[in-house]
Amino acid sequence: xxxxxxxxxxxxxxxxWEREQQGLWFWEKLGRLPFVLLxxxxxxxxxxxxxxxxxxxxxxxxxxxxxxxxxxxMVAKIRHYSSHWTIQDVRDIGQIPLQxxxxxSEQLQKERVKLATLQGASTGIGGIFTLAIDIPFIxxxxxxxxxxxAIIHGYHPHDKMERIFIIKCLQFxxxxxxxxxxxxxxxxxxxxxxxxxxxxxxxxxxxxxxxxTYRDHFGWxxxxxxxxxxxxxxxxxxNKGMMQDIAEVGNMLYRKRRIYEKLKEVTNxxxxxxxx
Numbered sequence: 129x130x131x132x133x134x135x136x137x138x139x140x141x142x143x144x145w146e147r148e149q150q151g152l153w154f155w156e157k158l159g160r161l162p163f164v165l166l167x168x169x170x171x172x173x174x175x176x177x178x179x180x181x182x183x184x185x186x187x188x189x190x191x192x193x194x195x196x197x198x199x200x201x202m203v204a205k206i207r208h209y210s211s212h213w214t215i216q217d218v219r220d221i222g223q224i225p226l227q228x229x230x231x232x233s234e235q236l237q238k239e240r241v242k243l244a245t246l247q248g249a250s251t252g253i254g255g256i257f258t259l260a261i262d263i264p265f266i267x268x269x270x271x272x273x274x275x276x277x278a279i280i281h282g283y284h285p286h287d288k289m290e291r292i293f294i295i296k297c298l299q300f301x302x303x304x305x306x307x308x309x310x311x312x313x314x315x316x317x318x319x320x321x322x323x324x325x326x327x328x329x330x331x332x333x334x335x336x337x338x339x340x341t342y343r344d345h346f347g348w349x350x351x352x353x354x355x356x357x358x359x360x361x362x363x364x365x366x367n368k369g370m371m372q373d374i375a376e377v378g379n380m381l382y383r384k385r386r387i388y389e390k391l392k393e394v395t396n397x398x399x400x401x402x403x404x
Contacts, residue, residue, distance in 0.1 A: 130226055135391050138226060142384045149300075149308055188271065189291055195271045196286065202279045206232060222282025222386065229386065230379075232280045237375035240273045241368055248367030249360045266367055270298065270374045277378040281386045294378075301377045315381065 130138075187193030199218060207215045209232060210224045244266055251262035274294040275285035283290050293315060300311045355362075 130390060130394075132391065132394050135226070135387050135394065139384065139387050139391075142380050142387070145380050146312065185267075189288075189295060192286060192291065195268060195275075197272055197275045199279055199285070202276050206280065218279055218282060218284045220282070221279065222389065224282075226383070226386065226390065229280055229383065233277055233375075233379045233383070236273065236276055236280065237372070237379065240269060240375055241371045244269055244367040244371035245364045248363035248365070251359075251363055253357060253360055262363065262367070266370060269371065273371070273375055274298070274378045277375070277382050281382040283382065283385070293381075297378045297381055298374065300381065301374045 185193075185195075188195045203215065203218060203221070206221055206224075210228050213220075213224050215221055215224070247265055247269075248262060251265070271294065274297055275290075278285045278290050278294065283293075285291065285294070296311055296315050300308055303311060
């Protein structure tokens, strides 16, 4: 088990990263404008597909729906990587060294970024019509990736609290300065595994905003993907950046939670030894 000094150093690294997230480039704000035009130009059948996707995401928050992943393969992968630790289920993963969690999460991030890049390039061939396919795909990959990151850090994505936390990660990845501060405040109570407050659940009743913010966040990057053939380059670039951002946010915020848990264990152990 890591000692307090090591855990505090990891925590300082994450807090430094959080401060770096406070900047929002001017063109990122302007980048949300293209989708206002896109909404007006998009054929009705594509609009209906997007509306169906939003219904599916509502199901994910409530019950997991079709986006809930099978944990067994991920647990087996972690068990193989950390063979010197006894891992029976997701809860046991929380006891492995943080260094192993970091290595696994970074490997996963590379794999998902590669997949998203290839998808963006392939859907960039068809312009606006394949763009309507690309957005739901990359969102589905994002949800799967964040669930796998949760497992890597010893948290069970079948729990509703984790699904809410995952949506909060999506929000953070595409939020502005004020939004990032509010989200960090919202999820701070989760560091000690407190129950999800009714206020936080109530906020997510308007979860459709998550989808629109997520979509608009990289609108300027997707604008040129609407052009057939040329969109291959821009589609690959946009998807790569989006998946890098989402995976990084998930890794940092879940790592922060696990550090708090480990610090609590170290403190309890020290108190127990002191009592003896």
